[in-house]
Amino acid sequence: MKPLLNGINTLNEVVGKAVSLLFIALVFTVAIDLFTRYFTGRTTVWAFDINYMIYGTNFMLAGAYAMKHGSHVRVDVLYQKFSPRAQAVLEVVFLAIVMIPLCSFMFYATMLDFLNSVAAREVSIASSWRPIIYPYKAVMPLSFFLLLLQSIAHFISNFVIALKGDSDVN
Amino acid sequence: MAAGKPEFVWKVQSSWPAGSGLHYLQMRTLDFIENWTRGRVAFERYSADEIVPGYETWNAVQRGVIPAGMACTCYTMSKDWLSGMMCSAPGLGPVEKMAFYHGTKDVRDSKNYETPVWKFFEKRMREKFNVQVLPSAMQTTETFLYSTKPINTIEDLKKLKIRSVGVRGDVFKAAGCSVVGMPAGEIMPAMERGVIDAAEFANFFGDVPLGFADAAKYIYFNPYSSAPSNLMLFVNADQWDKIPKDLQKLIKEAAFESMKWSLSECLYLDFLTMRKAEKDHGAKIQSIPMEVGQYVHEKAMEFYKEKAKEDQDLAQYMKYYDEFFVEQGNGEYIKYIDDLL
Amino acid sequence: MSINEMYAIAMVVALLGGVVIGFPVAFLMAGLGLFFGALVNGIDLAAYQATLNTYGVMSGWSLLAIPLFVYMGVVLEKAQIAEKLYLGLYLLLGPVRGGLAIATMFIATMFAACTGIAGASVIAIGLIALPSMLHYGYDKKMASGAICAGGGLGVIIPPSIMMILYGPVAGISISMLFMAAILPGILMASLYIIYMAAMCYFKPELGPAISKEEAAKYTRKEVFKIILVSGVPPMGLVFFVLGSIFFGVAAPTEAAAIGGLGALGIAAMYGKLNIKMILETGYSALKISTFIMWLVLGAKFFMTTFNKLGGGNLIFDALMGLSVGPTMLLIIMLSIIFILGMFMDWIGILLVVIPIFVPIVKSMGWDPLWFAMMFCITLQISYITPPFAYSIFYLKGIAPPEVTLMDIYRGCVPFIIIQFLVLIILFFWHDLALYLPEISMINK
Numbered sequence: 001m002k003p004l005l006n007g008i009n010t011l012n013e014v015v016g017k018a019v020s021l022l023f024i025a026l027v028f029t030v031a032i033d034l035f036t037r038y039f040t041g042r043t044t045v046w047a048f049d050i051n052y053m054i055y056g057t058n059f060m061l062a063g064a065y066a067m068k069h070g071s072h073v074r075v076d077v078l079y080q081k082f083s084p085r086a087q088a089v090l091e092v093v094f095l096a097i098v099m100i101p102l103c104s105f106m107f108y109a110t111m112l113d114f115l116n117s118v119a120a121r122e123v124s125i126a127s128s129w130r131p132i133i134y135p136y137k138a139v140m141p142l143s144f145f146l147l148l149l150q151s152i153a154h155f156i157s158n159f160v161i162a163l164k165g166d167s168d169v170n
Numbered sequence: 171m172a173a174g175k176p177e178f179v180w181k182v183q184s185s186w187p188a189g190s191g192l193h194y195l196q197m198r199t200l201d202f203i204e205n206w207t208r209g210r211v212a213f214e215r216y217s218a219d220e221i222v223p224g225y226e227t228w229n230a231v232q233r234g235v236i237p238a239g240m241a242c243t244c245y246t247m248s249k250d251w252l253s254g255m256m257c258s259a260p261g262l263g264p265v266e267k268m269a270f271y272h273g274t275k276d277v278r279d280s281k282n283y284e285t286p287v288w289k290f291f292e293k294r295m296r297e298k299f300n301v302q303v304l305p306s307a308m309q310t311t312e313t314f315l316y317s318t319k320p321i322n323t324i325e326d327l328k329k330l331k332i333r334s335v336g337v338r339g340d341v342f343k344a345a346g347c348s349v350v351g352m353p354a355g356e357i358m359p360a361m362e363r364g365v366i367d368a369a370e371f372a373n374f375f376g377d378v379p380l381g382f383a384d385a386a387k388y389i390y391f392n393p394y395s396s397a398p399s400n401l402m403l404f405v406n407a408d409q410w411d412k413i414p415k416d417l418q419k420l421i422k423e424a425a426f427e428s429m430k431w432s433l434s435e436c437l438y439l440d441f442l443t444m445r446k447a448e449k450d451h452g453a454k455i456q457s458i459p460m461e462v463g464q465y466v467h468e469k470a471m472e473f474y475k476e477k478a479k480e481d482q483d484l485a486q487y488m489k490y491y492d493e494f495f496v497e498q499g500n501g502e503y504i505k506y507i508d509d510l511l
Numbered sequence: 512m513s514i515n516e517m518y519a520i521a522m523v524v525a526l527l528g529g530v531v532i533g534f535p536v537a538f539l540m541a542g543l544g545l546f547f548g549a550l551v552n553g554i555d556l557a558a559y560q561a562t563l564n565t566y567g568v569m570s571g572w573s574l575l576a577i578p579l580f581v582y583m584g585v586v587l588e589k590a591q592i593a594e595k596l597y598l599g600l601y602l603l604l605g606p607v608r609g610g611l612a613i614a615t616m617f618i619a620t621m622f623a624a625c626t627g628i629a630g631a632s633v634i635a636i637g638l639i640a641l642p643s644m645l646h647y648g649y650d651k652k653m654a655s656g657a658i659c660a661g662g663g664l665g666v667i668i669p670p671s672i673m674m675i676l677y678g679p680v681a682g683i684s685i686s687m688l689f690m691a692a693i694l695p696g697i698l699m700a701s702l703y704i705i706y707m708a709a710m711c712y713f714k715p716e717l718g719p720a721i722s723k724e725e726a727a728k729y730t731r732k733e734v735f736k737i738i739l740v741s742g743v744p745p746m747g748l749v750f751f752v753l754g755s756i757f758f759g760v761a762a763p764t765e766a767a768a769i770g771g772l773g774a775l776g777i778a779a780m781y782g783k784l785n786i787k788m789i790l791e792t793g794y795s796a797l798k799i800s801t802f803i804m805w806l807v808l809g810a811k812f813f814m815t816t817f818n819k820l821g822g823g824n825l826i827f828d829a830l831m832g833l834s835v836g837p838t839m840l841l842i843i844m845l846s847i848i849f850i851l852g853m854f855m856d857w858i859g860i861l862l863v864v865i866p867i868f869v870p871i872v873k874s875m876g877w878d879p880l881w882f883a884m885m886f887c888i889t890l891q892i893s894y895i896t897p898p899f900a901y902s903i904f905y906l907k908g909i910a911p912p913e914v915t916l917m918d919i920y921r922g923c924v925p926f927i928i929i930q931f932l933v934l935i936i937l938f939f940w941h942d943l944a945l946y947l948p949e950i951s952m953i954n955k
């Protein structure tokens with residue numbers, strides 16, 4: 001079990017750290033477009049599409065990374081007062097009835113959309129640049145898949161805590 | 171009008187919000203059909219976002235989530251560029267367009283749907299989107315530009331940063347303008363703050379309530395290259411094939427009647443709104459200078475010809491276009507009537 | 512009541528229940544939206560809509576400002592600008608009674624103008640300012656109240672993530688919201704400072720002046736230099752960012768990117784820019800902006816279904832059906848926000864409540880910009896009002912053990928009163944919010 005958990009954690013850590021670099025890319029693409037417009041009076045044809053692709057990839061793929069680091073906001077006023085074991089039981093319940101079904105369903109739903117997009121050779125019509133859009137649509141199923149993996153990892157480690165009261169896994 | 175129990179009840183969503191003029195026009199088409207078929211078909215009506223977002227109406231019908239929808243064909247451009255051409259591509263006025271798409275010598279029978287170009291369009295929409303298309307509204311030309319800067323020369327035009335999408339965006343780009351994509355809600359603030367200089371959106375009577383006449387000092391129409399949008403009713407092909415032939419014929423006739431009605435209604439609404447905009451908002455409505463208008467028209471035609479070299483479907487469309495306008499000379503005489511239409 | 516309306520109520524009950532238990536808000540909202548959506552519309556439509564909602568957030572142009580402003584704030588934080596500035600102001604104002612508290616409020620205002628999130632400001636200012644205020648014998652209640660209230664300025668004084676989110680949801684331009692927030696924000700900060708200066712002047716034991724020997728460690732020239740070096744660049748950046756929006760050079764999104772670049776530049780000036788710092792800035796910014804974006808996503812899932820079930824109309828009808836005057840209606844609406852603010856995150860409240868309230872605001876003929884300010888101030892008040900008060904919890908998390916939760920609660924009370932005062936002033940004097948937006952329109 002341990003290699004699986006480690007594998008998932010490492011994967012999402014790597015993905016998160018990789019997409020964090022996109023902030024710098026985003027700052028520059030937005031700034032380049034602004035400077036081009038300010039100094040030449042013309043806008044770049046690509047900035048509009050590139051910008052949302054960068055930020056969308058950035059936060060979607062990092063969903064699992066943020067989960068790994070416990071960054072998704074929760075109101076922990078009561079939660080903090082529970083024993084570690086009670087917290088683990090709550091986590092297991094939450095992951096089993098909300099998180100895992102949610103991520104599985106979203107993986108299926110967005111995969112369907114991605115496949116339709118590939119079949120139609122879909123292009124973006126948000127601007128007159130018209131880049132192909134299906135590679136970007138692949139970000140959706142990929143993100144939910146990563147989130148599903150992270151949920152499974154959390155489920156296993158919390159399940160162990162809930163059973164034993166403590167854990168050496170994770 | 172003794173309406174019995176309807177044989178078919180279709181959910182239909184339009185791609186515009188409930189209070190908008192375009193939604194109103196679309197709902198009138200449904201009235202036409204319900205009356206014309208004496209209640210054999212009935213509609214459960216929805217506005218944009220009630221089932222899916224407005225721009226997704228085509229996809230929803232294609233996927234069978236709803237049996238029918240109403241939208242302009244521009245929304246399908248992400249999967250099929252030519253669909254945009256059938257909508258508000260600069261070039262033809264609405265009356266010309268109606269003649270081109272539906273003109274028939276056989277006035278005694280409803281052959282309006284059997285012109286080569288319409289049959290070509292119908293077939294493609296079936297193959298690509300699994301829908302049966304019917305015309306629902308032919309609109310007056312869309313406003314050429316809402317601009318914060320005056321446009322007196324071709325150079326003035328080329329200097330502009332314009333929010334434009336669809337085929338019109340492509341044509342502005344081909345004409346040398348700087349074209350930006352931007353969602354509808356951002357246009358006004360972007361224009362107010364000088365991020366863009368000008369924008370095109372839709373019809374005058376629909377745009378003014380959204381505040382376009384307030385943000386832009388200069389409002390231009392282009393009488394040399396009109397761009398009316400052609401709204402459609404479309405039915406999931408599996409649903410369409412289920413209904414009897416005689417009913418199909420009635421629905422087609424009703425849709426056609428509503429299209430003709432809508433043009434006069436749009437014109438009336440445009441005039442009314444122009445008057446109001448000038449009086450209440452101090453809007454300055456004008457025609458684009460002739461050299462600029464003609465320049466855009468030439469660039470549009472060049473762009474279509476160029477694109478047709480790589481796009482077989484567009485080449486086919488342009489062939490029908492040439493047949494209608496050049497070989498048959500049908501479009502020759504429109505200039506004596508009113509090109510703005 | 513129809514079955515759909517009962518589902519809508521069930522959604523709200525399940526949401527509040529789950530939030531109080533401590534489930535992650537974003538996924539809870541997404542799950543509820545999806546579950547009830549599938550229940551009512553069937554699996555196919557639910558799947559389709561969920562994809563559309565997801566892609567909608569991924570291609571939302573106005574949301575682009577969120578990662579960019581978060582990034583700018585985190586860069587400034589990592590460049591440790593606030594620490595230096597604090598030292599300078601401390602040396603400058605220390606000899607005055609209550610000087611450190613005033614300096615803290617200046618820093619908080621500066622910080623507010625750099626970042627857009629309350630939590631980050633409270634923690635950062637708390638870490639810098641609380642220990643030294645306690646060290647110099649400041650009253651721990653007043654010190655902690657000042658930090659909580661000062662940290663809250665971050666969401667009022669632009670740039671504010673709250674307004675960046677508010678704009679698209681309510682259909683108001685973000686630049687206009689920024690302009691509207693400047694004067695109320697400054698008024699609030701000024702009232703805080705006046706209050707503390709007056710209190711310490713009359714009761715020196717609350718905030719004694721530091722000794723002459725302590726103050727003499729640095730010459731006047733050195734003090735001036737520290738302030739110049741540490742205060743001017745970030746101040747310049749803030750004016751540059753807001754100015755470029757004000758004068759129409761840049762859209763708020765673009766201004767944020769320029770702000771990010773400028774912040775990197777300032778970090779380089781201070782010799783803090785290196786690979787490690789850049790990487791770590793990215794990780795921190797990613798955690799913050801990711802949780803915000805997923806919250807937007809979850810709220811979108813929730814609201815799509817909730818509105819389809821007629822939930823929005825239900826609340827709209829209930830509020831409009833109350834036979835009360837407009838003032839009372841406003842008080843009821845603000846109370847709802849205030850109460851929700853006790854146990855939900857502000858982003859969640861904003862995303863759920865604004866789509867329902869905006870039609871009411873319109874039908875009452877109130878200025879939406881003015882209402883937005885009333886909304887943001889109310890939410891900010893609920894943020895430091897016991898028992899559930901985020902800012903207070905954040906501060907307790909980092910405060911030394913001798914500062915109890917009760918101390919912080921008590922310390923916040925005067926500041927809560929000042930916030931209510933600003934709310935009341937704004938209620939009677941709309942121009943406080945509307946004056947600058949009008950000017951900037953003429954100026955364009």
Ligand code: NA
Binds near residue numbers: 258312338370
């Ligand atoms: Na258009």
Ligand code: NA
Binds near residue numbers: 622623625665670
């Ligand atoms: Na701020």
